[in-house]
Amino acid sequence: MTSRVTVAEVTKHASPDDCWVVVNGEVYDLTAFAPDHPGGADIIIKWAGKDGSSVYNEYHHKDLIGKELKQSERIGHLDESTITETWVKAQQVEVRSEHDLNERPPLSSIINLDDFEQSFAKAGSKKANAYIQGASNDLLTLDANKRGWRKIWFRPRIMRDVSKINTRSTILGCDLSMPVYICPMGIAKTAGPEGETALGAGASAGEIVHCMATPASFPIDEILASAPQNPWFFQLYVDKQRSKSEEVLKRINSMKQVKAIFITVDLPVVSKREADERIRTEEVSSVYAGSQKSGIDKKGAGLARSTGSFIDPKFDWDELAWVRKHTHLPLVIKGVQSAADARKAMQMGCAGIVVSNHGGRALDSAPASISILLELRRDCPEVFEKMEVLIDGGVRRGSDILKAVCIGATGVGVGRPFQCAVSYGKEGVEHGISLLQDELETAMRLCGVTDMNQVRGDMSFINISELEQTLPPKYCKYPPLRSALSFWPKL
Numbered sequence: 001m002t003s004r005v006t007v008a009e010v011t012k013h014a015s016p017d018d019c020w021v022v023v024n025g026e027v028y029d030l031t032a033f034a035p036d037h038p039g040g041a042d043i044i045i046k047w048a049g050k051d052g053s054s055v056y057n058e059y060h061h062k063d064l065i066g067k068e069l070k071q072s073e074r075i076g077h078l079d080e081s082t083i084t085e086t087w088v089k090a091q092q093v094e095v096r097s098e099h100d101l102n103e104r105p106p107l108s109s110i111i112n113l114d115d116f117e118q119s120f121a122k123a124g125s126k127k128a129n130a131y132i133q134g135a136s137n138d139l140l141t142l143d144a145n146k147r148g149w150r151k152i153w154f155r156p157r158i159m160r161d162v163s164k165i166n167t168r169s170t171i172l173g174c175d176l177s178m179p180v181y182i183c184p185m186g187i188a189k190t191a192g193p194e195g196e197t198a199l200g201a202g203a204s205a206g207e208i209v210h211c212m213a214t215p216a217s218f219p220i221d222e223i224l225a226s227a228p229q230n231p232w233f234f235q236l237y238v239d240k241q242r243s244k245s246e247e248v249l250k251r252i253n254s255m256k257q258v259k260a261i262f263i264t265v266d267l268p269v270v271s272k273r274e275a276d277e278r279i280r281t282e283e284v285s286s287v288y289a290g291s292q293k294s295g296i297d298k299k300g301a302g303l304a305r306s307t308g309s310f311i312d313p314k315f316d317w318d319e320l321a322w323v324r325k326h327t328h329l330p331l332v333i334k335g336v337q338s339a340a341d342a343r344k345a346m347q348m349g350c351a352g353i354v355v356s357n358h359g360g361r362a363l364d365s366a367p368a369s370i371s372i373l374l375e376l377r378r379d380c381p382e383v384f385e386k387m388e389v390l391i392d393g394g395v396r397r398g399s400d401i402l403k404a405v406c407i408g409a410t411g412v413g414v415g416r417p418f419q420c421a422v423s424y425g426k427e428g429v430e431h432g433i434s435l436l437q438d439e440l441e442t443a444m445r446l447c448g449v450t451d452m453n454q455v456r457g458d459m460s461f462i463n464i465s466e467l468e469q470t471l472p473p474k475y476c477k478y479p480p481l482r483s484a485l486s487f488w489p490k491l
């Protein structure tokens with residue numbers, strides 16, 4: 001029989017070294033789990049000796065905790081008859097969500113993808129906006145991604161019959177209304193209660209596909225159930241505890257709807273997201289205001305980052321063989337940022353790559369993703385023949401899809417606008433897809449293009465000269481320093 005635990009007992013375990021938290025009426029010992037919590041230890045410790053249900057439910061599905069923790073970490077049911085007024089008050093001080101989805105403008109007033117982000121800036125909480133809109137350090141790569149698309153110009157052809165056009169395309173064997181998928185994005189519940197299920201159901205209604213993320217807010221089976229007939233992709237972060245990734249791959253293999261695994265490789269360590277960190281710093285310093293030892297030392301809130309990451313920084317090319325052992329599904333490397341690595345993925349037999357800098361959320365000053373795509377086209381055109389080349393980062397217009405396909409991409413991924421569209425539920429996501437579809441069709445007609453499949457790799461429809469000047473030189477002009485030194489006369 002599960003034991004009953006009194007509030008007085010729970011409050012005795014209120015430190016980082018002895019951390020009990022109540023979640024939905026159950027008491028858990030999160031002492032060992034907190035340092036491994038993907039969202040950071042500080043968030044868990046904040047709730048030590050308290051009821052963390054409201055914040056937990058805002059980010060996670062109710063079943064997640066029960067599935068993730070060991071039986072020995074479940075202490076028992078909270079004895080509700082022991083709840084005191086003081087304890088209830090302590091929880092209220094902590095819960096300060098400024099989320100107000102009623103502030104959203106009506107969906108009919110959203111006329112492009114940027115509008116979704118602007119709408120969420122008004123209706124979403126400060127914390128959710130920092131998480132979704134945030135990027136690394138000085139946001140240089142985030143900005144470059146958006147600017148890059150604007151530096152590619154069209155060369156339209158006229159007087160062609162564009163009364164009928166075809167946008168349908170396939171990505172990794174999935175037949176889609178246009179060559180677009182929704183990027184993997186962690187904890188979609190930050191944007192709205194339907195979370196990943198809105199992304200899945202919306203993608204299905206718009207006949208595109210969603211790549212679900214490892215750090216999703218719902219369990220995998222529930223996400224898949226939101227679009228049972230649609231194909232899906234699954235994004236994998238390789239866990240430091242390999243047995244966890246093996247377990248996930250085993251589960252994914254048995255799910256026939258999943259058609260490919262995207263392995264994200266551009267984030268071996270969690271980057272510095274300052275908007276997120278500033279909010280964390282405020283929150284954490286108030287939590288540790290008493291005599292408890294603070295998690296923030298001279299390293300600042302970055303400590304939460306380093307303790308919170310479950311992604312294995314040791315994962316390298318040789319370990320693709322380990323992934324292969326655990327799945328038969330096509331493998332796509334997400335986060336390719338150079339011609340050399342694109343070629344390597346091709347040589348390793350990958351089904352595809354995603355040219356991506358994680359939407360500017362990984363290395364700041366990494367090149368704009370569209371520049372990387374052009375570099376690949378110039379320096380290793382063979383990869384486009386042998387693999388599917390996808391691209392994400394700053395794609396916001398139907399015309400961006402056409403530009404990417406003209407360079408040779410199989411398709412594009414769109415991230416933040418769809419995450420923000422989750423605040424309108426499935427309907428919002430579907431609306432976003434129809435906006436893109438409409439813009440793509442218009443751009444094709446005005447450009448004199450009738451079929452997306454015929455124009456793939458046809459650069460006669462675009463002018464890349466403005467962006468081309470900013471690409472790295474084809475062959476590095478500077479030899480490595482040691483060989484350079486060998487040219488010098490010996491003194």
Ligand code: HEM
Nearest residue numbers: 038039043044047052055056059064065068131186187215
């Ligand atoms: C035991 C099961 C749990 C698992 C597997 C889990 C997993 C995760 C994951 C994967 C993330 C996303 C990290 C990212 O992408 O940046 C996250 C974030 C978060 N989790 Fe948990 N979590 C668990 C328990 C909890 C509990 C008990 C709480 C609260 C009491 C909590 C509160 C949060 C919050 C607030 C975030 C967002 C962090 C941010 O602002 O970036 N989680 N968690």
Ligand SMILES: Cc1cc2nc3c(=O)[nH]c(=O)nc-3n(C[C@H](O)[C@H](O)[C@H](O)COP(=O)(O)O)c2cc1C
Nearest residue numbers: 132183184185186213264358359393394414415416
């Ligand atoms: C809120 C958010 C969460 C993300 N989480 C993940 C993730 O869990 N796994 C991953 O591979 N990429 C993740 N990404 C990166 C996206 O997959 C994608 O590369 C990026 O968002 C594309 O740029 P865009 O947002 O400008 O369209 C995330 C992006 C955002 C905005």
